[in-house]
Amino acid sequence: MPQNAREIWPDAIPVSEMEIYKFDLNGFIIVKGALSPEEVAACNQTIDDYQDMKTGEWRGWVHGHDYGGNEGLNLQQVYESGPAFEKFIDHPSWVAKVQHFVNGGNFDHHHGPMYIDENFASIRRYGQSIGLHSGGQDTCIRTQFKEKNGNFYCCQVNVLVALNDIGPGDGATMCIPSSHKANFMHPQVEAYRMSQGESKSMDGIEGAIEVHLDAGDALIFVDSLMHGSAARINEGQRRISVFRYGASWSRSRHGYRPSPELLERLNPQARLVVEPRHQDLLPPHVEQHDYSAREKHIN
Ligand SMILES: O=C(O)CCC(=O)C(=O)O
Ligand SMILES: [Fe+2]
Structure with a gap:
C-alpha cells in the first residue's frame, strides 16, 4: 500500500501549504534553521577531516570528486563519513517535505518512499563557482518537475544545506x-553555461537571484530549476552539502554503492532511501545481496 510521508516519518516536520505554493510557483523553498548550531558544528568537524582530499582519492567510502571545471572539491558519499551526515538521509527538518515533492503516492512505494541518487559536501574557495545548468526547457527527464491534480511527481529534489x-x-x-x-x-x-575545463558562474545573467543562507538553512529545489552559483570572491571556504532525492526506481548518479556497514546501521526507512531495492527477486540458488552473483546473472 502506498504510504504518505506522515505515515513513514511521523516525527518529521510536515510540508506546509505555503511551502507547497512556493515550491510549485518558484521551484524552491528555504527552510530556515533546518540544522541546529550543534549539528552544523559536527558537519564542519567532519569536513575538516576530509578537506585535504584529492579528486579520485578514496577515504573509507567517501570519494574525492570534481565536475572538471572550477567548481571545487566534492566529498561524494558524504553520508558514509559519520553520524553528522548520516542523519541527513532522513533528517526530520526536510525528509517529509522532500517526500511530498518527489512522490504524491504511486507505485514507486513498492521499492521504497524515494531514493538518494547523489550526496556530497562541497568545498569552494576563492574564485570558484559553478556555471548555469538545468532549466525547464531542458529535456532531461531525470530532473523533471511535475505536478498533477495536486500531487507532485518530481525527480531530483535537492536539499542544499549551508554549513x-x-x-x-x-x-x-x-x-x-x-x-x-x-x-x-x-x-x-x-555565455553562462557550465562547461568542462572552464570557469563559469551565473554572475550577471538576467533574471537570476543569489540565495543567501545562514549556516544550517536548507534550500530545497527541484533540479530542473535553472541554477548555478556566483563566484566566490571572499577568502575562506564556502561549505554546503547536497542530498538529491528522487524516485525509488532511480540509480546512483555516479555509480556509487552504499557500504554494507551503513545499510546494517540504518533504521528500516532510512535504509530504503539509500537502497530501495532491498530485496531482489532472484532464483533460489543466487544469494540475496550478493552483488557479484547478481551481476554475473544479469550479464
Ligand atoms: O554549488 C551551488 O551553489 C549549486 C549546486 C548545484 O548545482 C546543485 O546542487 O545541483
Ligand atoms: Fe546543480
Whole structure:
C-alpha cells in the first residue's frame, strides 16, 4: 500500500501549504534553521577531516570528486563519513517535505518512499563557482518537475544545506525563480553555461537571484530549476552539502554503492532511501545481496 510521508516519518516536520505554493510557483523553498548550531558544528568537524582530499582519492567510502571545471572539491558519499551526515538521509527538518515533492503516492512505494541518487559536501574557495545548468526547457527527464491534480511527481529534489553563512561575495547558489516551468531557452544561456575545463558562474545573467543562507538553512529545489552559483570572491571556504532525492526506481548518479556497514546501521526507512531495492527477486540458488552473483546473472 502506498504510504504518505506522515505515515513513514511521523516525527518529521510536515510540508506546509505555503511551502507547497512556493515550491510549485518558484521551484524552491528555504527552510530556515533546518540544522541546529550543534549539528552544523559536527558537519564542519567532519569536513575538516576530509578537506585535504584529492579528486579520485578514496577515504573509507567517501570519494574525492570534481565536475572538471572550477567548481571545487566534492566529498561524494558524504553520508558514509559519520553520524553528522548520516542523519541527513532522513533528517526530520526536510525528509517529509522532500517526500511530498518527489512522490504524491504511486507505485514507486513498492521499492521504497524515494531514493538518494547523489550526496556530497562541497568545498569552494576563492574564485570558484559553478556555471548555469538545468532549466525547464531542458529535456532531461531525470530532473523533471511535475505536478498533477495536486500531487507532485518530481525527480531530483535537492536539499542544499549551508554549513557556513553564505552572503554577498561568498559564492552563493543562484537561480532563476520559476525557470523549472520555462518553455523557452534563456537567451543568454551560452555565455553562462557550465562547461568542462572552464570557469563559469551565473554572475550577471538576467533574471537570476543569489540565495543567501545562514549556516544550517536548507534550500530545497527541484533540479530542473535553472541554477548555478556566483563566484566566490571572499577568502575562506564556502561549505554546503547536497542530498538529491528522487524516485525509488532511480540509480546512483555516479555509480556509487552504499557500504554494507551503513545499510546494517540504518533504521528500516532510512535504509530504503539509500537502497530501495532491498530485496531482489532472484532464483533460489543466487544469494540475496550478493552483488557479484547478481551481476554475473544479469550479464
Ligand atoms: O554549488 C551551488 O551553489 C549549486 C549546486 C548545484 O548545482 C546543485 O546542487 O545541483
Ligand atoms: Fe546543480
